[in-house]
Amino acid sequence: MSSRLPGRLSILRRYLLTAPFLRRRQKPEAVRRLLVLHHLLLGDTLMLTPLLARLRERYPGAAITMTVAPAFAPLYAAAPYGATVLPFDPRNPATVDALLDSGPYDIAYLPGDNRYGLLAQAMGARWVVAFAGDPAGWKNAWCDELLPFPGQTTNVGDLFALLAGDEAWPGRFDPAQWPLPVAELPDDLPDDAIAMLHLGAGNAMRLWPPHQWRALAEALTEKGLRVVWSAGRGEEALVRAADPEGRYPSVAARLSLPTLAALLAKARLLVCLDSGICHLAKHTGTPTVVLYGPGNPDLFGRGDFWSAAPMTEVFQPDFPCRNEHVLFKRNAPWIVRCGRTVHTCEQVRQDDDRPASACMSEITLAQVVAGVERVLAKKA
Secondary structure (H helix, E strand, C coil), X not given: CXXXXXXHHHHHHHHHHHCHHHCCCCCCCCCCEEEECCCCCHHHHHCCHHHHHHHHHHCCCCEEEEEECHHHHHHHCCCHHHEEEEECCCCCHHHHHHHHCCCCECEEEECXXXXXXXXXXXXXXXXXXXXXXXCCHHHHHHCCEEECCCCCCCCHHHHHHHHHCCCCCCCCCCHHHCCCCCCCCCCCCCCCCEEEEECCCCCHHHCCCHHHHHHHHHHHHHCCCEEEEECCCCCHHHHHHHCCCCCCCECCCCXXXXXXXXXXXXXXXXXXXXXXXXXXXXXXXCCEEEEECCCCHHHHCCCCCCCCCXXXXXXXXXXXXXXXXXXXXXXXXXXXXXXXXXXXXXXXXXXXXXXXXXXXXXXCHHXXXXXXXHHHHHHC
């Protein structure tokens, strides 16, 4: 794994050259260039869409730039909400240098880690806005405006939008403002009635047992749907465990993000875990059933912005060990989730020789099938 050190040295050199300590920082009145600066995973990156929409409404003539992990950049090729993206990997000095050369910016927003305030100032940001509450206080040194977390339960997407202003905002997702990139689908998939079953998740604690996926595939086939397995790179074994005979086609690790989005847009149904693909489905309008275990649909579901999405959640609401209150290292009593791993969870069970969290193991096939029926009835 490459080091972050070369990129950090480039940032520090550029920061010192700008000599910000010699100038009084003031929030600019004329706003022409905006920056959303982060290094988040796919799901959290997609949940920044409400912030892009809010910025576009508040600053209709401004240029909006957002950083994304290099692998995610093709998903934003059509400039949703008029925003362009810059690839950013802290371990890739070339991407850091490209960011440093892209400025200056009038306002920079930090939806995740406040440490990127230094990078924002090195990029020439005249004003840096972030959330307060990071326990590592030194990260706030380069932030000009620190906004408090809300005092009540708030969806993460709606939370991000608060960075652009805390006044009442009835914004809702507009599919016309989030055009999908052009992509061609593989020619070995069903033509219609596709039910995508996405088995992967970034955290093994979110996985559903293989025998349950197998039973769900059979139940959906009986309903006339054409099952297609899906999983990310390195997760192909999840599909093999659920379908050792290869009864259904699989796109596991085969598709680029734009192609995956195109397949989702065509699919009649998606069943998935609380992972990046469920957030992508909010953008493609795919009828979706999401299985929540350690996570919480109040935080990671539709929220206000995606309230019209054809989505339903399967969730055991009062699971006793879903008792952690931290989000992006901020603590608030309304944050209810679990961030444990298979090594720290005390309720891990074994299923098919694989660890499975108790909260996911208690989700039944009947609950998921009922969710499928609900979401398809809404879309009909």
